Amino acid sequence: MTATTAENHPATGLTPERNTSAVSRRAFDFLTADPDKRAAYRLDPYAREGLELFRAPVDRAWLYSTTFVVLKPDAIAGRRGHLVLDILEEEGWKPFAARPFVFDPLLTRELWRYQFNAASRQRIAVVDHLLGSGSSLLVLLRDTRRADGLPASVRLTAAKGAADPSAAHARDLRTRFGRVNGLFNFVHTADEPADLVRELRLFCYRTGTAWLRAALTAVPPSGDGECPARTLLAGIEAETPRHDLDSGRSLARLAARPDVWGGLARECGTRESVRMWLSTLEEGELPPGTARWDVLSVLTDWIECNEPGVSPLLATVSANDWRNHE
Structure with a gap:
């Protein structure tokens, strides 16, 4: 059928509203409690492709019982990965696949x-x-508790706590992981099922789609040794020098170096000099080995993470949003 145009309506001269999405208007209704996200993800190519990965009803159920955690390079260098997995398992999120x-x-x-x-x-x-x-290490998690009927990703988002350390609570997972600052927070997770759809599509470009499809049909693991997450983590740690991620000790270590970073540490060793450090970062390279993490420890401690007064395009959806979602 030919698309309708203004010429098809000579009496009104009006052009009908264009349809700019191949995704159904209801496609994300049960995947997010945020109407703004439903609208945005209908236009997002990764979310659209992700829906194709979860086409079958059994796959959609998977999105409620399953989520993921990414152990970032700071978790690897800071040797927090095994602690993260221990705490997640303790709270009911069982790893069953990793890449x-x-x-x-x-x-x-x-x-x-x-x-x-x-x-x-x-x-x-x-x-x-x-x-x-x-x-980094992407670890798929099966939620063995499903508290309040919440999707696994939503329950994990609520338990994880705020990204801003100033808003942290003692029982937040990020606090229990030993989060250092706004960037050294060790993990990334999907906020809710819609983000699980979109972000797994993005990660598939690195991990391979076949790996995810195999995980979709995997039998729930019954033994503690069946998931390769800890073995893979140990291998990555073996390639990464351990670091304390402490900005004060890092500054002292850098001050002993004869290079440009040593000069900065000796002569510009206060937070007020962060722009000079950032300028050096832009113009040159980080030092190798543990000194790289020394510089990153100082910078992540000194920088401001967010623009004052600017809100993200999509806000984090809360567990209460889901409880009120119909």
Whole structure:
């Protein structure tokens, strides 16, 4: 059928509203409690492709019982990965599949496309160096508790706590993981099932789609040794020097170096000099080995993470939003 145009309506001269999405208007109704996200994801190519991965009803049920955690390079260097997995299992999220991958700037910006508008220039300058410092580990988790009937991803988002350390509580998972600051928070998770759809599609470009399809049809693991997450984590840790992620000790170690970073540490060793450090980061390279994490420890402690007064395009959906969602 030919699309209707203004010429088809000579009496009114009006052009009908264009349809700009191949995704059904109701496609994300049961995947998000946020109407703004439903509208945005209908136009998002990764969300659209992700829906194709979860086409069957049994796959859609999978989105409620399953979620993921990404152990970022700071978790690897800071040796928090096993602690994270221990605490998640203790709270009912059981790992059942895992795959290593490496962030690059494009993946970072697409993953946080709807939040990066609120990121400060300082954060943008640092985050690629942080996430590109080594391998990350994507771990799929099955929720064995499903408290209040909430989707696994929503329950994990609520338990994880706020990204801002100033808003943290003692029982937040991020606090229990030993989160250091706004960027050294060790993990990334999907907020709700709609994000699970979109973000797993993005990660598939690195992990392979066949791996995810196999996970969709896997029999729930019955033994503790069946998931390769801890073995893979140990292998990544073996390639990554351990670091304390302490900005004060990092500054002292850098001050003993004869290079430009040593000079900065000796002569510009206060938070007020962060712009000079960022300028050096832009113009040169981070030092190798543990000194790289020394510089990142100082910078992540000093920078402002968000632009004042700027809200993300899509806000984090809460457990209460889901409880009130029909």
